Amino acid sequence: MRPVFHWLVRNKIRAACLSVGWAAFIFAGCLLPGKDVPSLTIFQYDKLVHFGIFAVLAFLCVAVYKHPGTVKNSLKVLLICTAYGYAVELLQGSGLVEGRSCDLYDALADSIGALIGILVFHLFRKLCAEK
Secondary structure, three states, rough: OOHHHHHHHHHHHHHHHHHHHHHHHHHHHHOOOOOOOOOOOHHHHHHHHHHHHHHHHHHHHHOHHHHHHHHHHHHHHHHHHHHHHHHHHHHOOOOOOOOOOOOHHHHHHHHHHHHHHHHHHEHHHHHHOOO
């Protein structure tokens, strides 16, 4: 795991491309028409999906920064990911996508996932520190 983490942190352009690609994947998936989305109502599985995809997004976004360990950069990523999650939910509720609605609990799951993704990044940073 250490080599993958170091590769991600050292290759800022690739990390940025992965971040943008993942954000596009989220955008496309969240704006599919409701009839094309499988029903995931068991134990609010949908919230876990939102949590997970935004944890990955935040993890990738923190890696893009030259100094990913700063609180300022982590807060920027948290705010960006939170705003992105809310924006996607508002688009779902705008009527542009058939069969989708705005769910603020999904946006909350996005925000919590982003926070956990940032914390996991910092945990990996400590565990994978070069000696």
